[in-house]
Amino acid sequence: MLYHTFKSLVIALALGTNIALAQNSANSLVSRRLTEYLMPAATETHEFARVPDSNFVLLTQMSDSELIKIELDPTTEEPVAFHSFPMGKSSSSELHGVWPSTVYPGMMWLSLQGDNQLLLVDPGQNLSTTPSIIQTIDIPEPGNGPHCVFEIGDRVWAGLKVASEQTGQYYVFSAHVSNPTDYTMYQCLKSPVFIKEEPTTGLIYVTQDSDSSIMRINVTSGETAQLPIPPSVGNNAVGMISAYGPMNGVWFTLAGNATGGTGTFGHIGSSGEMEFFQLQHPLLGTNAGLLHIADASSVAGGPALWLLSTSLLSNNSPDALIRVTFDAGITSVSGEEYISMLTQNAMVHRVLPMDATVLVSELHTFTLAQLTYNNTIAGQWLPAESVSNTTVYTQPG
Ligand SMILES: *[C@@H]1O[C@H](CO)[C@@H](O)[C@H](O)[C@H]1NC(C)=O
Ligand SMILES: *[C@@H]1O[C@H](CO)[C@@H](O)[C@H](O)[C@H]1NC(C)=O
Ligand SMILES: *[C@@H]1O[C@H](CO)[C@@H](O)[C@H](O)[C@H]1NC(C)=O
Ligand SMILES: *[C@@H]1O[C@H](CO)[C@@H](O)[C@H](O)[C@H]1NC(C)=O
Ligand SMILES: *[C@@H]1O[C@H](CO)[C@@H](O)[C@H](O)[C@H]1NC(C)=O
Secondary structure (H helix, E strand, O other), X not given: OHHHHHXXXXXXXXXXXXXXXXXXXXXXXXXEEEEEEEOOOOOOEEEEEEOOOOOEEEEEEXXXXXXXXXXXXXXXXXXXXXXXXXXXXXXXXXXXXXXXXXXXXXXXXXXXXXXXXXXXXXXXXOOOOOOEEEEEEEOXXXXXXXXEEEEEOOEEEEEEOOOOOOOOOEEEEEEEXXXXXXXXXXXXXXXXXXXXXXXXXOOEEEEEOOOOEEEEEOOOOOOEEEEEOXXXXXXXXXXXXXXXXXHOEEEEEEOOEOOEOOOXXXXXXXXXXXXXXXXXXXXXXXXXXXEEEEEOOEOOOEOEEEEEEOOOOOOOOOOEEEEEEEOOOOOOEEEEEEEEOXXXXXXXXXXXXXXXXXXXXXXXXXXXXXXXXXXXXXXXXXXXXXXXXXXXXXXXX
């Protein structure tokens, strides 16, 4: 309660157009902190999602198929405890995707890439409660290897990352949540990752990483089309979100390749045209391999995105969380805030904004990192450029 009162005060100060006020009032320091929380040691720590209206986050470890249930402090959102649960037939079941259901409030979708299954689970009332399986969907032939799972409207969607044993092709799977025999398999390129709906048109867009293209699906007609990423801007389309309001449309990121990333992300609105944006910061931005993305818009900070640069594909790309803001027409990037991760070469994987903090999963170092602001909010951190002096020093003194 105290925290919420305090948070409102901070927002009120920020909205009062005088950011310096918070900094000047006696004994009150503006700060931002990153904290790393160690999870069980595993070679691949992947996706996570908050269980809606609860203090639990579910995190997947794919290499040993373990589901980590993490309890958050209800006031500060800090992780305070965890419990892990094996999921699937064996430690090779490759638990990967996790997504909250809205059709079944409180339930969570999981994907078992190795078992070729989707699960709907009840995560349980408290930390040590074993998640119970409500529904199992076996991916029908020729589909193989559900990676990320999403619920859009009354359908569950999964990108099938592994080549089909029957056809050698790749597919996107979509089924009615309560009647999985009502399903469609859309053939796509290698390999489907994120699947999102463009809010105005209702068209579905799918990132395909290796073949560097975005597939568009009209679920009414069943027609699909490919929008290849021009190699001149970058490659490897991975992260994608649906955005509403001024940011309306789908936004996606390009992760780059073994030589590094290009700091490029893109937007598709109701016109269906792809437009690209590029980070400008010479050290951390221009080589950024942007793997994942989240909406960072707020009343105080305006339209914004969180972008996650990862060393997953190239150690020429930093592990960094980047917050970008836009001009009024959302036609160009107007601000970039960089938060280098505490551990480089951590191969950061996913970013999730919560009410007042931001969580990042670190694939390679079995860590969950949390970004916290104090006496300010994301979007009000002053960039170093506010007192810029481009002098290049010739002496270290
Ligand atoms: C956050 O700011 C408040 C008010 O200035 C202060 O009491 C508190 O110690 C700060 N917390 C951290 C973690 O810096
Ligand atoms: C855990 O949840 C069960 C109900 O699911 C309840 O009976 C039990 O008391 C809870 N344990 C704790 C420590 O809260
Ligand atoms: C999707 O296909 C249907 C049926 O052909 C068509 O009426 C509709 O306009 C299409 N939607 C879009 C956004 O193109
Ligand atoms: C890697 O990406 C860069 C930038 O798009 C491109 O110029 C280069 O050809 C790519 N390298 C390979 C091996 O695909
Ligand atoms: C920029 O920094 C240099 C070196 O400290 C200093 O000599 C110069 O006066 C500064 N310029 C401005 C405009 O402050």
